[in-house]
Amino acid sequence: MLVVGTCAGIDERFDVLDIIIPDRAVQYDCTVKEVEPLLKPSFIVEIDVTKYGIKGNGTIGTADRAVVMWNDYLELQANGITIADTEAAAIAYICRKNAVECIIIKGISDVPTDETDLDPLQSNQEQINVYIANTPKVMTRIFDDYLHVFI
Numbered sequence: 001m002l003v004v005g006t007c008a009g010i011d012e013r014f015d016v017l018d019i020i021i022p023d024r025a026v027q028y029d030c031t032v033k034e035v036e037p038l039l040k041p042s043f044i045v046e047i048d049v050t051k052y053g054i055k056g057n058g059t060i061g062t063a064d065r066a067v068v069m070w071n072d073y074l075e076l077q078a079n080g081i082t083i084a085d086t087e088a089a090a091i092a093y094i095c096r097k098n099a100v101e102c103i104i105i106k107g108i109s110d111v112p113t114d115e116t117d118l119d120p121l122q123s124n125q126e127q128i129n130v131y132i133a134n135t136p137k138v139m140t141r142i143f144d145d146y147l148h149v150f151i
Helices: 070-078 088-097 120-145
Strands: 002-009 024-027 044-046 059-062 083-085 103-110
Touching: 002 088, 002 120, 024 088, 044 088, 059 088, 083 103, 088 103, 103 120
Parallel strands: 002 103, 024 059, 059 083
Antiparallel strands: 002 083, 024 044
């Protein structure tokens, strides 16, 4: 199973339009935050990409909503998340349960911005505009430069 698409950048070592092939995936919205760790071990999936001659470069975090608020971004950074999306870790989890290989290829389309001194609606709209502008660029890079490695 190949999971290909866009994501939000969380780890500051990476830039918008960078392509990430994570070696770890985690669903971070499956916990009771008040009494459990954000990254619950039962929802962490290790992904071996070394057989393709690639060193995985991080952890993708998945939840039921996009990362647009600054506090969410900071929480994910504090927990070692590299990139975030709304589907990849859930797919990896189901693949693991069914003994199906899962490879994730994601391109950073946008990064949350600190909306503290901004109108939250305006900040969100600006992030959406960046996402829309960068999605074709990210997908072209994935299709042209990475997909052939796994097919």
